[in-house]
Amino acid sequence: MSGYAKQDWGVDELVTRLRHLRLQSLESRQRCDRPPKLPSRKELQKILDGLGAVLFPNRLGLPDVNDEGIDYFVGHTLDTLLRELFKQIRRELIFVAVVDDAYQQAASITREFAARLPEVRMLLDSDIQAAYEGDPAARSSDEVLVCYPGITATIHHRLAHILHQLGAPLVARIISEIAHSATGIDIHPGAQIGESFFIDHGTGVVIGETAVIGRHVRVYQAVTLGAKRFQKDDGGILVKGNTRHPIVEDDVVIYAGATILGRITIGQGSTIGGNVWLTHSVPPGSHITQAHVRSELFHDGGGI
Secondary structure, eight states, rough: OOOOOOOOHHHHHHHHHHHHHHHHHHHHOOOOOOOOOOOOOOHHHHHHHHHHHHHHHHSOOOTTTHHHHHHHHHHHHHHHHHHHHHHHHHHHHHHHOOOSOHHHHHHHHHHHHHTHHHHHHHHHHHHHHHHHHHHTOOOOOOOOHHHOOOHHHHHHHHHHHHHHHHOOOHHHHHHHHHHHHHHEEEETTTTTSSSOOEESSTTEEOOOOOEESSSEEEEOOOOOOEEEOOOOOOOSSSSSSSSOOOOOOOOOOOTTOOESSSSEEOOOOOETTTEEEEEOOOOOTTTTTTHHHHHHHTTGGGOO
């Protein structure tokens, strides 16, 4: 080999040490030597791409599919995708060991998920229309569908939310993280979002697990709907699942950089200005700006 001496990288020792750490970690988590497989992010990405094509075959499906072949394409693709989704859900149920019959439970979840796809399509139609009407730069609803990261994230969320509701939260979380990686928009699959939802631009948007968002809500980039504090139990461990994120009622607009924290309510028809930091509820029809929040904080010495 042209003057290069063979190098000893210590691979055998590294393999031994890594095996020891791996087994130690499994033991601490009370798992067996060969733990069950997790759902595959790679396979879920394929499923998501296929579901987009099923929901919007003329725009996200095969480029040369004709009117006569659309139903066949949708049916064949959907049958294949649901079989693969069933496998990923079954993996999750086996991994978390929450049911005695993972096969039947995974089949039930997949069947119910499939039955709700028409509902997803109707919601997405309302989201796309809201984006088209809400952005003067949008030239068509087709442009919104294929170009806007907010719509991509919303498609993923609508699908993930159903799976979260039906009992496959890990598969749902992987789907939401695929969208997060692709768009920079982080929506927990547990968040409840009404129809005609529009995220404009979108980068840096964060929506927490227990957030509740009404109809016809519009948010801009870098908006956070987060938790104000994290409760701990007597052992100092974070309490899981408690309601800790905002409720945003119908017809609210939240401008770029606003941070809204805690289980507070943003009343119907309110406008939250850019870069506002808000930790208290506001009544319907409010118009909150940085100056408004600051004047409240220091009124009569409050906040000093």
